[in-house]
Amino acid sequence: MNASSLTSILIWLPIAGAILIWILPLSRYATGSLALLFSLAEVGFWIEQAARFDFTRSGLQMEERATWFGDLHVSYHVGVYGFSMWLVGLTVVAMAACTGYGFWVGRDRSRAYFGLMLLLTGATVGVFVAQDLLVFYAFFEAMLIPLYVLIGVWGGARRMEATIKFVIYTMAGSLLMLAAIIAYGLKSGTFDLVNGPTSASRWLFLGFMLAFVIKAPLFPFHGWLPDAYREAPPEVSAVLSGVIAKAGLYGMLRIAIAKFPDPTSFYRTAVLALAAAALVYGSLLAFRSTDFRGVVAYSSLAQSGLIALGLFAGTDLGFDGAVLQMVAHGLISTSLFLIAGAVERRTTTGEFRFLGGMARGRPALATLLMTLGVISLAVPGSASFAGEFLILAGVFQRAWWWSAIGAGAIVLAAMYMLRLISAVLHEARGSTVADEALDLRPGELALVVPLVAGLLFLSAWPAGISHHSFFGQSPAASVRSQFK
């Protein structure tokens, strides 16, 4: 197989799977198996891609280009850089786990459900590999449609409210981005991200950034987040915070920072301030949240802030740390939401006041939640510690106070995460925790353990990502040269 077709396969294979599932009149079980098979094949293709990726070479790899609208210089142009390859990997692995979760809990209207999950996979991969602005936009929007339906149909009691909020917020961002894309394309004569020139327009920068800060999200654009994360089915919350949020952060790196160097410096302090605000504000609200998913949701807001701090630090350590942290946090929050789902299935609630004492007699649940919790609060030696350390060391070179704020937020992270752990696992048994509530079953373990194993592997070798995301010795120089 030609290496460069791998990128397209990663996009279109799950979409083809989705169409197949919608066409074939299969039973629920067969549909789920087929979807799981497609998502596992996707993981296999990604492993092949990672194995063939040449880290000693600069520039775009496994590139494919076909002219779409010749006179507008729009082409179907896809390919991967080191950092986008890691995000594709995060996407396919997390989506496989989440699709598996949907299969495990037996979602109703299974053909619609699994088709949408596969469509979401393909679209998200497309966002991370698109090298043409219109293609990027198409996938960015295509990613949202399945999400609206997944939240609106399979969500909790207040799902419509959550969906409407989500639609309004993301649409507002996307439309401005579309306008910015068109203006950029007309002005520079091409929509291509690789060959297109940089721009000094502050308005265009803001048009892109608004879409990305809503998607990431950063404070105060997170109004959609708490409801969406609470009301969506757990596996969709997992995708939202683990993967979709990363699309916003990826957009900042790939488009806002790389294509708009001057506006980036001009607005650097403002964005850093928003990021720091997200970090502190998210941590404080996570500390006061009264339910499992609330804590994880607000901690995702805080983590997005942290990653944005790293990206807008504009230093070598900041960029590497941000990419590492995107992957680490993606794995962490995906697994945490899946475990939240497992807990809710056993107790019917995620409210802390009804939970507690689940560690006794449930060693697998206790071990996994404890491991994830301490990695999530960035215990030194973990992958997320490595990411946070690089980010804060990177932003320190910009100004010391950003790191001081970040270090303070790390203490807050310890406070909210330990609170979550003991509220679920420790002290007296909660009123909804029945003695018969089972430990994690083999099916659930098969979904979460690989993610945790990935995190432990990254903890042993964070340089695997931090040193393999950008070509050359200096990520900042690589960003300045448009990754060429």
Add this chain to the structure above:
Amino acid sequence: MTGGAWLCLLAPLGGTSLITLCGTRIPRVAAAWIATTSVFVAFGGAVWAFVSLRSQNGHRGEFTTAWTWLESGNFHAGLQLFVDPLSTVMMLIVSGVGGLIVLYSIGYMDGDDEERRYFAYISFFVFSMLLLVEGGNLLLLLAGWGLVGLSSYLLIGFWHERPSAVEAAKKAFVMNAFGDATMALAFFILIAHTHSLSFVSGFGVGLSPTAVNLVALGLLGGAAAKSAQIPLQTWLPDAMEGPTPVSALIHAATMVTAGVYLIARTHFIFEQARTVELIAAGTGALTLLVAGLIALVQVDIKRVIAYSTMSQIGYMFLGAGVGAYSSGMFHLMTHAFFKALLFMTAGLAIHALAGEQDIRNMRGLGRLMPFTKWCFLAGALALVGIPPFSGFFSKDSIVASTAALGTWYGWIFWVCGIAGAFLTGLYTFRLWFLVFPGEPSPFVREHHHKHHGREGAWTMLVPVGVLAVLATVGGWLQWSPQWHPFSDWLEPAARTLAVAAPTNTQEYYTSVATVLAGLAGIAVAWAIYSERKLAIPAAPFWRRTLEHKFWFDELYDAVFYKPTAAFAAALRREFEEPVVLQTGPDLGRTTLETGGFVRRIQTGLLRTYVLFLAAGAAGVVLAFLIAK
């Protein structure tokens, strides 16, 4: 040599993994023996490293790197160990004393239904502690530093159904996270200036005075948090919620002394920031007095020993802070012996009394437990520093080196050291007189029971016996004026500063003064407590102040925790819910209303639509083009 270091580091990690993966498929006792064996294998590795380092010429140390752990730009940190005199001493102490305590745990934890989890945790702790002392750069040191904090959290909260244990565990973790954060900030300064955190590059050289002072302060913050020094000490007494062997291993013998190791390891930096180094010494002097005073009113046997630990680490900080690194390290070693011994004898007592920890109920226990009694006495005499017990040799040289400074603060430190010796004698023998001599009290008679016809299982008695011997003779390794192989060994890694090297005269009169002060403390304890006249001093204000541990907990609660919690709650109530979360629905409502209004232009004529569409898109594009 490096093989020994890797073996030492990885054996306990292997133990943890094995126990975790086997789960309930192996019997509890197998988990216990896996953990014990792995820690003794680690001790073997440490001996291997020590012996080969000794045979090496000049024994300056050697680095060994497995792979690059973290790399970015021109910063990289390897998964790198450093085998030098300082790290081998720590490896021997951690794995040696650790092995004895894990062995003791087999008897102590027997019958607990979550024994496997305990032994997985405790070998994970030993691994983390070894990573801390063997790490060849500051980043790995911080990794070990954080992981010992994690294992401490896990073990303090081991009995997780007790709310007090869970609270204590969280408190310990969060206070240590604060210390981790200050250390990380110090590292950021180092990275920004030198791009390296490795011990090789003569790190910290060439920094500006401000930077080096800040780095030293950051390191001191971490050290104070981990070693429970004022003002970050409040977690340690609460940590006694954990099982007693944990208190012996983590909260007395090894982890809490890590701050002293850190100062000795980074002494290049502290010597450039001499003021901060003296602040460390002053912190130690203050802590040793305050903790000694609080120990006087505690009624829980473990808490008395916990405060004594804080006080003794205060001595070590004092020694390392004035520049007598080898004296600080020597006291760290003897303290590991006698403090582990004291905790483990206390554990025997608690075990024999079915979990009772209140010393007011324990009178006359010595009659029933003679072995425990004599071993405790050996530990107590070593703690007070009565010759020829080990504490005498190590404590003396610390106090003497403060005299060698010859400055006004040097003399203040000296007086604190002597006063601390008096307090040590007083609180230690208060414990002794209240618990061991005399006729057994009715409570003791009623609750005392033997295990296996002895004072405890053999796995508990053997380590106690070994440590009693070490607590007695362990100090003979060094008697500063005449005989100092320990300092000589450490010299390549952490040479004592010239200003902190006492003369023979200073050594002698300090020895006499500390021993007399210790004896005086014992005498006062005898006068007050031997007849059990009163267990607690009577002056109400001071008594309340001491019982509330100088109100530190209340202060932190009022200054840090409550405002943070209240601020977070207010943010949610006043901003998040009314403003942020309402924006979406408001926007939605507005959209609907506007939609209802705009609906009127829905004429059904395609040409109107296309016109609007084109005009709108053109307008936005035009706006962007004009505005640039």
